[in-house]
Amino acid sequence: MKNKNTRTTYTRKTKKKSTVFTAKFFGNLILVFFFFVVVSIAYHYRSSFARYLGFKSQYTNENTDVFSEARNLKVLEKNDGKVVGIDVSEYQGEIRWSYVDTIEDKYPLRYVLIRATVGRDRLDRQFKRNWLGAKENKMIRGAYHYYRPNENSLEQAELFIKTVTLKKGDLPPVLDIEKLPKEQSIERLKVGLKRWLKAVEKHYGVRPIIYSGEKYYDDFLKEEFSDYLFWIANYNFYREEIQDDWLFWQFTEKAKVPGIDCKVDVNIYNGDLQQLEYITVE
Template sequence: MSRRTALWTTSAVVAVLAVLGLLVANGVVWPNRILAARYDVRGVDVAHYQGQIDWDVLAAQDLDFAWIKATEGASHTDPRFAENWAAATRTDLLVGAYHFMSFESSGADQAAQLAAEVPATPGTLPPVIDLEFYGSYFQNHPTPDEVHAILDPLVAGIEEHYGAAPIVYATEEAYDLYLAGRYPDLPVWIRSVAWAPGLSDGREWTVWQYSNRDRLPGYDGVEPYIDMNVFAGTRAELEALTQD
């Protein structure tokens, strides 16, 4: 191969990789969509970042479920939760609420915050505890003992108030640090947007967040993307998790 040919080949490869990277960054190409396509039951999770949501339009996008951000820590309520909850529960979607767990307030106080904002409504999905890193905790992870001291009473408070075990959402790193080998009765919602998930302790996941770069009609917020998820089962099996 001549030097000129080698340069052209290298330039072409770099150009293709750059275009591919741009397509991935903008959600046009997302390899996990192929892997997730084998699951029939799919849904979204949303927060105020998606802005005003037309739930009738969103629900028509071949979706089965939606979890809506409700609370965070011991005092914060998502400003669009009440609006989203009222509108989403009027659709055919299976709907639930999620709580973003803080490492800076007690589990009992966080459970009380969730209970104050999210009604225990028959037919809705169980609450979700969102366990992931934020702010300075990305670099300085709390210890397992610190996290369990918050998570244990949070789980207990949710079970007592709603009569159902919560689902725990976690990144793969958070799962390995805090959940692996523990909480066997709690369904796991795993975030794995780069590849298909495989939990380190051999446990089966219940919900998989496979993309954070999808775009769907029906919302107009500052966040152009929406998270996509699949359920490891049938819609009837997901309905079986709803509150009595």
């Protein structure tokens, strides 16, 4: 007697094999795609990798990120002629300022942006030391405030004003906004940011700069704060040149700088040294 289920069982087995084959095929296709992506990136950064490995070979015991370092070199090469600087806070510990001179043994560090205050009630523990150290090291210096969205904006401005004394040759004050509010709307956040900016501008007589990530800038700040100059953070590997409408570009948070024991942010100013000096406080 014939088994009525034979055809059905055979069909099911065929379908199962076909599904497994399809899954393996697409899995292998994805692996091949990623392989070519990695090879393409490696080829694109080949000169930077070679220079990095040659320059760093004496530091074989260091815990380094080869890809990040190679990308940093590529960005610096592509923006040659623009001014390079760093930004620091208490997270960099005690900086030996007399050693802070170049990055990758080639590109001079001309300026530093230093965190001064956080919210309405906290001073950066290393601000005073960094503020004096940068001046003694003959670097153009600037101070920034880390803005907390859910705290009073005028109290935050008052704390910054009490903490930071700008002198001739210093950069304009900077407002660092990175977080979205939890207890207020975006519109109320923008009102608070404007109050901080106006209070600080009135005190120092110079318009502040705004720092933020590129997405935050595009989504919330670009249109309503178009009268201000921006310092933008973007670490994406495909971004290799500063945008025309950015004043500063923070292109990495993983750079090694002499005199600083941990990784540090590096920035590119959208101009030469003379242009940078032009925007400083008079």
